[in-house]
Amino acid sequence: MRHKEGNKEKDIIEAAIKCFAKKGYHHSKIIDIAKIANVAVGSIYVYYNNKEDILIKIFNNLWERLYFKITNIEKNSRLTPVEKIDTMIEDIFDAFIENPNLAIVFVNEQQYLLKLSSTLSNNFHKKYLDVGEIFIKEGIQQNIFSSEINSNIFRIFILGAIRNLLRYWADTPVKISLAKIKENVTYLIRNGILKK
Amino acid sequence: MRHKEGNKEKDIIEAAIKCFAKKGYHHSKIIDIAKIANVAVGSIYVYYNNKEDILIKIFNNLWERLYFKITNIEKNSRLTPVEKIDTMIEDIFDAFIENPNLAIVFVNEQQYLLKLSSTLSNNFHKKYLDVGEIFIKEGIQQNIFSSEINSNIFRIFILGAIRNLLRYWADTPVKISLAKIKENVTYLIRNGILKK
């Protein structure tokens, strides 16, 4: 049996991330992706059902990795709720440090994808959010977080804030360091803007 | 000279908002918009240069209105920096209360548009952000806000958070009231999650 030499499947998905980041999903043409990946147009359809399928797989990979990390945080009973949220935020930032293009695709196409991915069987994105909400509830139960906070609203609040910052950072990586952003986010979440 | 009876220009832009909200910009067809607006396909091209032009005008209208409001806040010297930010947040939420569809279009297409609108002459969006940043700097200068906060990061942080909450709210208006969301956002920005 013939054994594949290169890894076209991987080449294609990496090319797609580059292309989607640069032009956006809807403006990326299959032929663009093929050129970046150095394969023929037809080859893409050997490894993926269609264009949408590529995007779905990009996201599923990402959320699977993040879900793996958050379950590790959850298992670590020595961490306080504050530390859990800090670590969770750190993991999200870290996931994008190695791949700014992925960050851009994430912030731009995530919403479009939610409509499709909700039908997927292993929805790592949903699972991830559920664990995140548990952390907030723990903090409130343990009387560490203010009980005035609605955990659902907070979850959406914080993810939106991070997403927007990542987009900004990914677009202009020179202007400000991700470490600085991470620091500010952690501070703002803990203390808000008012001076103590 | 002939005088227009109805207002097709307005009908079209309102139909476009509905359609973009429901299907997304890229999946909305000109013929869809024409049907909703009760006009012929050709009429759309009488009032707008092309499909993109409609989207650009939707956003320009929105940011123009918000810019008008924020300049009024700026002029009101009796307000403290905290009150200014509170009012600013309130205005953003209010702008979408009357038109949930506009909120959906805003959160979904804003990013795609930034690439185009940056070339526009009256960029109300940019002007708006600049005034917002002034409020933060005032607060830090007057020693009311923590000086650990980077005003640029905060601006992006807070707008991202609001955008994400609006999207959530617009998608599921029954689950949670906008008033409740607004309340939580104000609280979080002031105090963070930690109990005092």
Next chain:
DNA sequence: ATAAATTATGAATACTTATTCAAAAATAAT
């Protein structure tokens, strides 16, 4: 009432682009 000007129409056009598939190339098995 007629002409002039304006506004509205939608079938036809032109263009883009995702997807297919028959054939070729590359590799493995005999």
Next chain:
DNA sequence: ATTATTTTTGAATAAGTATTCATAATTTAT
């Protein structure tokens, strides 16, 4: 070396859809 199997290819196909424009309808002016 020959055959079988797998992988790759890209021109051709198919489908969709933004935009145009000649014509019609409507309103205003004379």
